[in-house]
Amino acid sequence: MIDFEPKYITFDCYGTLTNFQMGETARQLYGDKLDAAKMAEFVEFFRGYRLDEVLGAWKPYRDVVVNSIRRTCERTGVPFDEATALKIYDAVPTWGPHADVPEGLARLASKYKLVILSNAADEQIDSNVAKLGAPFHKVYTAQQAQAYKPLRKAFEYMFDQLDCNPEDVLHVSSSFRYDLMTAYDMGIKHKAFVNRAHEPLTPYYQVNEVKSLPHLAEQLGL
The missing domain is CATH 3.40.50.1000 (HAD superfamily/HAD-like)
Known part of the structure; x- marks a missing residue:
């Protein structure tokens, strides 16, 4: 008690x-570009970069998500497309x-x-x-x-x-x-x-x- x-x-x-379905949404958007092991790695990098992005001066949450995906794509060799990253941000209110x-x-x-x-x-x-x-x-x-x-x-x-x-x-x-x-x-x-x-x-x-x-x-x- x-x-x-x-x-x-x-x-x-x-x-x-x-x-909170950040990982699941990332899998839906990037799963056709990576095998299962690489996709799991992608989700983990995305999680870690989201935390890193919020530790400095405030920025719009849109930028937190987009920057985290951009850095994850750079780390994993996946082509970055801002419109795809914004689909994750737009999904949050749903x-x-x-x-x-x-x-x-x-x-x-x-x-x-x-x-x-x-x-x-x-x-x-x-x-x-x-x-x-x-x-x-x-x-x-x-x-x-x-x-x-x-x-x-x-x-x-x-x-x-x-x-x-x-x-x-x-x-x-x-x-x-x-x-x-x-x-x-x-x-x-x-x-x-x-x-x-x-x-x-x-x-x-x-x-x-x-x-x-x-x-x-x-x-x-x-």
């Missing part, structure tokens, strides 16, 4: 709530939630104020949030913060907007790299790791591991 009553439950969106999310969020929203802090563009996020099927108190984007997670500036923006402190929230994410490591460093004492199997559990960062959003609701006594 999570023995804590948060002022807000704050969420990562893409990957944690929304079924993605819906993981199957467990609507039920879990509905249970959590019955008691708590829910907040999203997402590495998203403003023009994308409303479509993804609408598909989650639950009310959110606030939705903040990297575009608004002018910084992407895992940079502290993104979290600091959220806390300033909410007028609260790190110890007031329960932060929920499926990613240590983007969220939970920074949350730990910032003094967010209450953290939940939703194990979506795309990153391993890392107990050092003092998280409550949950297998789904309904499981998180159970941990909070709902």
Whole structure:
């Protein structure tokens, strides 16, 4: 059980709530150019370059995606075409939630104020949030913060907007790299790791591991 009553439950969106299909979409667009092993390598490079692209000064999320694909193509010898890369960016607002999310969020929203802090563009996020099927108190984007997670500036923006402190929230994410490591460093004492199997559990960062959003609701006594 999570023995804590948060002022807000704050969420990562893409990957944690929304079924983030960057790898799958890349396979659809580039799978005819590479064999299975090379395609798996392509997806891994794409994942790594996306993280690298968000670690500096803020840039539009469109540029994050396009630059990541360009660098991946250069690394793997695949011809780069910006129009193809933009198909991935354009697909993002079409993605819906993981199957467990609507039920879990509905249970959590019955008691708590829910907040999203997402590495998203403003023009994308409303479509993804609408598909989650639950009310959110606030939705903040990297575009608004002018910084992407895992940079502290993104979290600091959220806390300033909410007028609260790190110890007031329960932060929920499926990613240590983007969220939970920074949350730990910032003094967010209450953290939940939703194990979506795309990153391993890392107990050092003092998280409550949950297998789904309904499981998180159970941990909070709902």
